[in-house]
Amino acid sequence: MNESIKAAEPRRLYQQIADQIRSLIQAGQFPAGARLPAERELAQQLGVSRPSLREALIALEIDGSVEIRMGSGIYVTAEPDRRPWQTGSMGESPLELMQARAAVEGAVILLAAAKITPDGLKSLRQTLDQMRAEIAEGRKPLDLDRLFHLTIAGQSGNSVLAHIVGDLFDERHSPLSAQIRVRFESPETWGFALAEHEAIYAALEARNPLLAQAMMHAHLEESKQRWMNNEAR
Amino acid sequence: MNESIKAAEPRRLYQQIADQIRSLIQAGQFPAGARLPAERELAQQLGVSRPSLREALIALEIDGSVEIRMGSGIYVTAEPDRRPWQTGSMGESPLELMQARAAVEGAVILLAAAKITPDGLKSLRQTLDQMRAEIAEGRKPLDLDRLFHLTIAGQSGNSVLAHIVGDLFDERHSPLSAQIRVRFESPETWGFALAEHEAIYAALEARNPLLAQAMMHAHLEESKQRWMNNEAR
DNA sequence: AGTGGAAAAGTGGTCAAGCCAATTTTTATT
DNA sequence: AATAAAAATTGGCTTGACCACTTTTCCACT
Numbered sequence: 249m250n251e252s253i254k255a256a257e258p259r260r261l262y263q264q265i266a267d268q269i270r271s272l273i274q275a276g277q278f279p280a281g282a283r284l285p286a287e288r289e290l291a292q293q294l295g296v297s298r299p300s301l302r303e304a305l306i307a308l309e310i311d312g313s314v315e316i317r318m319g320s321g322i323y324v325t326a327e328p329d330r331r332p333w334q335t336g337s338m339g340e341s342p343l344e345l346m347q348a349r350a351a352v353e354g355a356v357i358l359l360a361a362a363k364i365t366p367d368g369l370k371s372l373r374q375t376l377d378q379m380r381a382e383i384a385e386g387r388k389p390l391d392l393d394r395l396f397h398l399t400i401a402g403q404s405g406n407s408v409l410a411h412i413v414g415d416l417f418d419e420r421h422s423p424l425s426a427q428i429r430v431r432f433e434s435p436e437t438w439g440f441a442l443a444e445h446e447a448i449y450a451a452l453e454a455r456n457p458l459l460a461q462a463m464m465h466a467h468l469e470e471s472k473q474r475w476m477n478n479e480a481r
Numbered sequence: 482m483n484e485s486i487k488a489a490e491p492r493r494l495y496q497q498i499a500d501q502i503r504s505l506i507q508a509g510q511f512p513a514g515a516r517l518p519a520e521r522e523l524a525q526q527l528g529v530s531r532p533s534l535r536e537a538l539i540a541l542e543i544d545g546s547v548e549i550r551m552g553s554g555i556y557v558t559a560e561p562d563r564r565p566w567q568t569g570s571m572g573e574s575p576l577e578l579m580q581a582r583a584a585v586e587g588a589v590i591l592l593a594a595a596k597i598t599p600d601g602l603k604s605l606r607q608t609l610d611q612m613r614a615e616i617a618e619g620r621k622p623l624d625l626d627r628l629f630h631l632t633i634a635g636q637s638g639n640s641v642l643a644h645i646v647g648d649l650f651d652e653r654h655s656p657l658s659a660q661i662r663v664r665f666e667s668p669e670t671w672g673f674a675l676a677e678h679e680a681i682y683a684a685l686e687a688r689n690p691l692l693a694q695a696m697m698h699a700h701l702e703e704s705k706q707r708w709m710n711n712e713a714r
Numbered sequence: 715a716g717t718g719g720a721a722a723a724g725t726g727g728t729c730a731a732g733c734c735a736a737t738t739t740t741t742a743t744t
Numbered sequence: 745a746a747t748a749a750a751a752a753t754t755g756g757c758t759t760g761a762c763c764a765c766t767t768t769t770c771c772a773c774t
Contacts, residue, residue: 261728262539286754297729299532302756306495306539318755319736348641351592355584408581412645494757519725530758535727551726552766 265296265304270313273324284314284322346472349416350465353397356413357448357464359404361457368403372396372449376442383438396445400452400464437474444470498529498537503546506557517547517555579705582649583698586630589646590681590697592637594690601636605629605682609675616671629678633685633697670707677703 272278284290291301305322308314315323360368375396382389394417401413444467451460505511517523524534538555541547548556593601608629615622627650634646677700684693 288754299535299730300728302532303536303539303728305755306536307543310540310543316755317737319753320738321754344639344641347592347639348645351588351639351642352585352645355588359580359584406577406580406584408577408649409584412581412585412649416641416645521725532759533757536757549726550766552724552764554725554766 261296261300262303262307265294265301266307268294269304269308273313278324280324282324284324286321290322343472345416346468349413350468352409352412352416353401353464353468354461356401356404356406356409357452357460358457359406359409360400361452361455361460363405364403364452364455368399369449369453371399372452375399376445376449379438379442379445383442389438393441400448403452440474441467441471494529494533495536495540498527498534499540501527502537502541506546511557513557515557517557519554523555576705578649579701579708582646583701585642585645585649586634586697586701587694589634589637589639589642590685590693591690592639592642593633594685594688594693596638597636597685597688601632602682602686604632605685608632609678609682612671612675612678616675622671626674633681636685673707674700674704 269278269284278284285293287298287301287305291298294301305314305316309316312325315325317323375392379389379392379396382392397417398410398414401410404410444463448460448463448467451463502511502517511517518526520531520534520538524531527534538547538549542549545558548558550556608625612622612625612629615625630650631643631647634643637643677696681693681696681700684696
């Protein structure tokens with residue numbers, strides 16, 4: 249384990265160290281539940297200073313890879329055992345993301361339709377109008393799309409859910425891997441998406457939770473289909 | 482800003498510092514886009530060492546609150562502007578967390594009931610048995626409770642959703658405020674929770690999505706009621 | 715007066731060494 | 745053999761130093 253960290257990389261050292269340790273865990277050198285070498289020893293083995301290693305361990309602790317016990321040591325979490333789903337499917341995919349959005353945003357919009365305020369509707373109206381203008385000018389209304397969805401989430405009156413929707417939209421539920429930014433709409437399809445937004449808006453305006461949910465589900469399903477068609481090319 | 486960190490807390494210092502900085506950001510002392518004081522200065526102001534502050538900044542960088550630029554400074558990310566719901570309701574509460582769990586876990590268990598595997602059922606069965614044993618010995622089966630819920634989430638076959646449920650369970654969707662670790666069950670009520678888990682299990686075993694969802698909703702609602710009763714005392 | 719380049723200052727990045735608190739292991743005592 | 749105390753080990757935090765990068769200031773030139 250004399251693998252010194254090359255200083256040629258632009259990435260911060262702690263990130264490199266953390267990645268290296270993750271690799272060692274993944275490779276089975278430190279199985280779940282195992283205790284890592286002591287900080288002083290591990291730092292020496294990796295050829296870095298102890299504070300730098302500690303920074304890396306913070307990152308690993310935050311992402312749940314390790315558990316640090318003072319006076320005792322650093323343990324690989326039993327995470328494989330704590331996330332039984334990892335025994336099954338392989339990583340996330342845009343389809344999973346979409347399914348998750350359908351599940352969450354479907355539930356969220358039920359709440360939102362029941363509680364939506366005049367200001368909320370007004371805000372959505374404005375967002376839609378701005379989207380229309382952007383599309384007419386040939387631009388991609390990404391931020392407005394986001395704003396539309398997050399405004400609805402906000403109208404649920406539940407900030408935890410709103411937070412989740414925001415994270416979903418920003419694809420922050422990819423543990424590490426999905427740095428790919430998935431864009432479901434393409435330049436040609438924003439018009440369709442806008443029409444679907446309008447249908448969602450109408451259902452919210454009518455304060456019809458089930459219709460709103462159906463419209464949201466339809467929108468997300470169409471969006472997924474459009475993406476799949478786009479990917480197939 | 483002479484707010485020294487009290488050393489009396491069992492939490493790690495970096496977490497305390499990170500939380501404090503998050504509070505300052507949330508309070509508007511460092512608005513989005515603002516540059517924090519230099520590390521040396523900020524450490525002094527907070528009454529901690531610079532390496533400890535750096536550890537906290539790692540955590541903040543990872544959760545997206547700040548961006549660290551070498552030679553330039555530490556900047557608050559433009560994140561607050563991207564969350565319109567913050568103009569509305571005020572902070573989270575355990576009730577909101579519970580509502581969010583009902584929404585998400587309700588959706589998740591629909592998927593899980595349709596796809597549950599024999600191994601999944603076996604794992605749930607084991608978890609329930611272990612919970613029973615722990616309760617019989619007067620212990621609080623917190624980890625097992627978590628495992629039960631996360632196993633179900635895993636059986637949804639959607640790792641994004643599973644991840645969300647895990648985050649919800651670990652209360653990672655509280656931006657700042659909910660450092661209160663909410664424990665919905667009390668020593669006396671684990672027996673009830675276990676019975677509710679059994680009902681959920683039975684519905685999953687019967688592969689009845691709507692029944693499973695109803696059982697999950699009932700469980701979470703009862704759990705909430707028990708917590709509220711507990712809080713009222 | 716304006717501009718460009720170099721130097722200085724400021725900032726984060728990393729390291730070394732030391733001491734303290736918590737846990738584990740070893741040793742001594744009963 | 746069991747228990748308590750001591751020693752060793754381990755992580756937690758601090759101080760201080762030097763290096764790499766960025767920004768600001770200063771000076772020379774046009």
